[in-house]
Amino acid sequence: MTRLRIDLAYDGGGFFGWARQPRLRTVQGTIEDALHKVLRVSADDADDPLRLTVAGRTDTGVHASHQVAHLDVSDAVLLRCVGHMEVPAVDALARRLKAVLPPDIVIHQVTVAPDGFDARFSALERTYVYRVADRSSEADPRSRGFVLRVDEALDVDAMNRAAAMTLGLHDFGSFATPNPGGTTIREVKNAYWRRIPAVPLVPSGSDMGESYRTPSLESGLLVFTIVADAFARNMVRSLVGSCVKVGSGRKSLDWFADKMAHPVREGSSGPIAPQGLTLEHIAYPPDEQLATRANAIRAVRTLP
Incomplete structure (x- = not known):
């Protein structure tokens, strides 16, 4: 499995927030639907679920000029998006996402995440x-x-x-x-x-x-x-x-x-x-501190 980091932006005015909801247009749902399309994975495929983890869930109508999410995907599935393009699979995925996503979502970049990276829990x-x-x-x-x-x-x-x-x-x-x-x-x-x-x-x-x-x-x-x-x-x-x-x-x-x-x-x-x-x-902290940060932040906080 490869963990990808996705940096993106969106105009939240046309979305019912980030988190996927049945029968509602959301940022997560729109991007995950695009991922299933370009990677040719069924949304009902339990073996290869394409699910995004986000740094911060935004509410209905809230925008993001810089949001971060991560995606875990098998190497075999990731290669499906290359097709005729003579570029690395990660670059091919970024190009295809940009081509199919609506104009109120912009993908800044897709990169292979460093070890220990968690878009939500590693954030400082x-x-x-x-x-x-x-x-x-x-x-x-x-x-x-x-x-x-x-x-x-x-x-x-x-x-x-x-x-x-x-x-x-x-x-x-x-x-x-x-x-x-x-x-x-x-x-x-x-x-x-x-x-x-x-x-x-x-x-x-x-x-x-x-x-x-x-x-x-x-x-x-x-x-x-x-x-x-x-x-x-x-x-x-x-x-x-x-x-x-x-x-x-x-x-x-x-x-x-x-x-x-x-x-x-x-x-x-x-x-x-x-x-x-x-x-x-x-x-986010330096790469060597990502896993430590993620483990520490998962603990439920209390006041002194």
């Missing part, structure tokens, strides 16, 4: 970014698929004071739901809000003239970046929604602090709309 950290156009932003209608429009002026300083409370190891039970047998304890390594400066596409002083000084697509947006070892279900969107409530003045910083101190799930700290959220980076 994941980075999510949430983009908001508030009343102080000049919303661009072209960005509506990946930016949430909020008709309020948001206090970035207050939102950053709330975000700072999430740093470190905490039980995020007020903002997330655990998987069966899992936990909502996570370690947040970085979390902050910033407004993207208004930077023109053509720099000042260009001889192209003022008429070409068009603002960049993200100019003026409020952007939340959060990095953690892992995320529980709905955790990022719920943190964003709670920060927005603080930034709008509808909730206080004391309210946010109480949510952090008492990890109880209830309606006031529920998830915000999904379209503003993008998974942007997965970090």
Whole structure:
């Protein structure tokens, strides 16, 4: 068996999340169907199941500019995709996947994974970014698929004071739901809000003239970046929604602090709309530490 690493991106707007679901269009289901087609394997073949393991399961409507998955496939099955192409089997698989997948999924690369690699459990950290156009932003209608429009002026300083409370190891039970047998304890390594400066596409002083000084697509947006070892279900969107409530003045910083101190799930700290959220980076340790990391992270975490 060969373990392959697949780096990819997708526009989540047309999917019911990552995980395969019966009769629903999902990212995993779409890619696995493509794999069965190009490798000529029946979806009901119990001897050669083509199942993806992903670094981070994204919810319905959530995007990924850099997602990572792995696939275990026998060498004999992998060779089936070569056909007339005089390229290695892994390269042939990447080419054929790119040819049959829909335009809202892009394969960056397919490589043979190093020993000990597990897309999910070997990961050191994941980075999510949430983009908001508030009343102080000049919303661009072209960005509506990946930016949430909020008709309020948001206090970035207050939102950053709330975000700072999430740093470190905490039980995020007020903002997330655990998987069966899992936990909502996570370690947040970085979390902050910033407004993207208004930077023109053509720099000042260009001889192209003022008429070409068009603002960049993200100019003026409020952007939340959060990095953690892992995320529980709905955790990022719920943190964003709670920060927005603080930034709008509808909730206080004391309210946010109480949510952090008492990890109880209830309606006031529920998830915000999904379209503003993008998974942007997965970090892994050096190859020789992959297996050790995977074994360590499988343990259920507890607070000191």
